[in-house]
Amino acid sequence: MDPQIVVLAAGKGTRMKSSLPKVLHKICGKPMIYHIIKESLKLTSNIAVIIGHESETVKNALESEFDNLKFFLQDLENLPGTGGAVKSVEITSDRIIILNGDMPLIRQEHLSRLLEPESDLTIGVIEAEDPKGYGRVIINNGEIVKIVEEKDATEEEKRVKSVNSGVYAITRELLEAFLPTLSNDNAQKEYYLTDIVEFAINEGFEVKPVFVDERSFMGVNSKYELSVAEDIMQSRIQKDLMLNGVTIRSPKTVFIEAGVKFEGECEIEPGVVIKGDTFIKSSHIKANSVIEDSKIEFSVIGPFARIRPKSDIRDSTIGNFTEIKKSSLKGVKAGHLSYIGDSEIDEGTNIGAGVITCNYDGKNKHKTVIGKGVFVGSDSQLIAPVTIEDESFIAAGTTVTKNVKSGSLAISRAPLKILDGFYKRFFGNKDAAKK
Numbered sequence: 001m002d003p004q005i006v007v008l009a010a011g012k013g014t015r016m017k018s019s020l021p022k023v024l025h026k027i028c029g030k031p032m033i034y035h036i037i038k039e040s041l042k043l044t045s046n047i048a049v050i051i052g053h054e055s056e057t058v059k060n061a062l063e064s065e066f067d068n069l070k071f072f073l074q075d076l077e078n079l080p081g082t083g084g085a086v087k088s089v090e091i092t093s094d095r096i097i098i099l100n101g102d103m104p105l106i107r108q109e110h111l112s113r114l115l116e117p118e119s120d121l122t123i124g125v126i127e128a129e130d131p132k133g134y135g136r137v138i139i140n141n142g143e144i145v146k147i148v149e150e151k152d153a154t155e156e157e158k159r160v161k162s163v164n165s166g167v168y169a170i171t172r173e174l175l176e177a178f179l180p181t182l183s184n185d186n187a188q189k190e191y192y193l194t195d196i197v198e199f200a201i202n203e204g205f206e207v208k209p210v211f212v213d214e215r216s217f218m219g220v221n222s223k224y225e226l227s228v229a230e231d232i233m234q235s236r237i238q239k240d241l242m243l244n245g246v247t248i249r250s251p252k253t254v255f256i257e258a259g260v261k262f263e264g265e266c267e268i269e270p271g272v273v274i275k276g277d278t279f280i281k282s283s284h285i286k287a288n289s290v291i292e293d294s295k296i297e298f299s300v301i302g303p304f305a306r307i308r309p310k311s312d313i314r315d316s317t318i319g320n321f322t323e324i325k326k327s328s329l330k331g332v333k334a335g336h337l338s339y340i341g342d343s344e345i346d347e348g349t350n351i352g353a354g355v356i357t358c359n360y361d362g363k364n365k366h367k368t369v370i371g372k373g374v375f376v377g378s379d380s381q382l383i384a385p386v387t388i389e390d391e392s393f394i395a396a397g398t399t400v401t402k403n404v405k406s407g408s409l410a411i412s413r414a415p416l417k418i419l420d421g422f423y424k425r426f427f428g429n430k431d432a433a434k435k
């Protein structure tokens with residue numbers, strides 16, 4: 001029988017000092033709890049999530065990513081605490097893994113390790129450098145005696161560095177015996193799941209520690225810890241990518257979210273940020289470019305380019321200070337200082353420096369369509385909706401307010417006047433350079 005995995009996600013996360021429920025705070029672009037469920041699903045499809053604080057928000061966030069999760073609502077008022085959370089779940093397997101929803105670095109292999117010992121209760125124990133904030137695991141002659149929460153610990157207990165990671169593998173028999181005995185006789189007046197240790201020992205159940213690494217089992221309770229966990233996950237993401245053939249220059253300056261996918265040989269230069277649901281194939285992303293929710297294939301992007309969501313760029317060169325949004329570019333050169341939004345641009349077209357697609361009229365967004373082999377001169381404005389057909393020529397500085405037919409020239413310029421001798425008439429005889 002597959003184990004049941006129970007993820008505790010009903011807490012508020014007061015220490016995050018945020019209106020967003022703790023488990024929805026993001027790490028590398030996805031909520032903490034997303035990472036946990038993704039790894040859990042590799043082990044079993046039997047997953048229960050305990051919700052309570054902002055329950056609908058948490059449920060909706062998870063339902064948008066996963067099917068078939070079972071949700072249970074905790075009575076936070078009458079049964080607060082991690083024990084109260086577990087009391088609200090329906091147990092559906094003989095072996096249950098319980099994990100806190102704030103440990104985003106856990107992986108499937110770690111969960112499997114917890115199932116290895118044939119004991120009634122297996123606890124993931126961290127030998128922490130700084131045990132602060134964790135429940136201390138009191139071990140005597142190699143045997144776990146109890147878990148004491150920091151707020152209930154004596155000074156001597158606080159010095160203990162073996163701490164509870166918040167992951168447990170428990171038999172149905174033990175859990176069903178323990179839950180009716182829960183009490184809230186402690187400093188926080190909460191029902192602690194961790195009391196299960198003393199209960200198990202007193203009732204003759206077997207309890208075993210599995211020693212685990214804090215880099216994979218850390219709990220996130222504050223925005224500082226969120227940043228520590230995110231750094232660890234970022235290094236993992238980049239290592240996986242590099243081992244799969246992506247070149248990353250100066251990795252510490254690069255940020256790539258968990259949902260980003262690469263194919264072929266790619267190179268990422270320093271300072272690049274790649275977010276969301278982005279796919280990059282055989283491309284070179286130069287320094288300090290930002291790419292979000294887009295598809296980039298066989299292209300060179302940047303330095304200092306910004307590719308906003310829903311862009312689809314292929315066989316193209318996008319240069320510095322060019323911003324592209326919701327546009328499809330195939331075989332295009334846009335080298336400098338442009339804004340291209342809600343556009344479709346076809347093969348062999350050159351977008352000059354400073355070209356702007358004016359896609360927004362103050363009320364609505366409109367489309368710009370540019371065909372093949374078009375030359376769009378520098379500093380042109382294309383007032384959308386507008387279509388520029390194949391092999392047409394837009395002169396520099398033109399404001400295009402009408403569709404341009406294939407093969408034609410569009411030019412709008414105020415006539416240039418040159419007044420001979422103006423400088424001296426204006427400044428008189430003084431030497432302007434010395435002014």
Ligand code: UD1
Pocket residue numbers: 008009010011012022023050052074076079080081082083084085100101102133134135136147149163164165166191192193194218219220221
């Ligand atoms: C908990 C453990 C502590 C352990 C630490 C590891 C208890 C009593 N303490 O402390 O021993 O060292 O995790 O990170 O279990 N939750 C609910 N309902 C609640 C309260 C919390 O579902 O009523 C959920 C939270 O959403 C969170 C998880 O349980 O995902 C842990 O809660 P948290 O408040 O972070 O517990 P810690 O104080 O970190």
Ligand code: MG
Pocket residue numbers: 100102219220221
């Ligand atoms: Mg915690």
